[in-house]
Amino acid sequence: MSKPEAPRRLADNEAQCIVSNLRVSPRKLNVVAAMIRNMPAQRAVATLTFSKRRIAGQVKKALESAISNAENNHQLDVDRLVVSRAEVGRSIVMRRFHARGRGRAARVEKWFSHLKIVVAERTQDEGETE
Numbered sequence: 001m002s003k004p005e006a007p008r009r010l011a012d013n014e015a016q017c018i019v020s021n022l023r024v025s026p027r028k029l030n031v032v033a034a035m036i037r038n039m040p041a042q043r044a045v046a047t048l049t050f051s052k053r054r055i056a057g058q059v060k061k062a063l064e065s066a067i068s069n070a071e072n073n074h075q076l077d078v079d080r081l082v083v084s085r086a087e088v089g090r091s092i093v094m095r096r097f098h099a100r101g102r103g104r105a106a107r108v109e110k111w112f113s114h115l116k117i118v119v120a121e122r123t124q125d126e127g128e129t130e
Contacts, residue, residue: 015070025111
């Protein structure tokens with residue numbers, strides 16, 4: 001007796017990748033995610049490859065995972081994939097203390113983030129964004 005299978009939350013022409021607890025603040029991650037939103041998948045990979053941001057390598061790895069999921073799990077055409085969504089969310093905050101003058105202490109917050117990348121297959125009649 002098992003539970004019935006849950007319905008798929010994405011459309012039939014979409015695939016996703018979720019990365020939890022990336023060691024970067026959500027603000028900084030959102031800058032990188034904004035670079036690739038609504039961009040063709042192969043161009044987004046190229047953009048992340050040559051980005052100088054530290055976190056761009058991990059975002060590229062997540063995007064390649066979403067592309068692989070689309071190809072292997074959902075049989076989508078890789079050449080027509082577009083990054084339809086790149087969502088950034090807050091995760092935990094590690095709090096550390098830093099010694100200051102006169103015996104005081106200051107709190108240092110180390111932010112973590114979640115990242116969700118959704119790629120969608122665009123048909124030929126939908127205008128490709130360049």
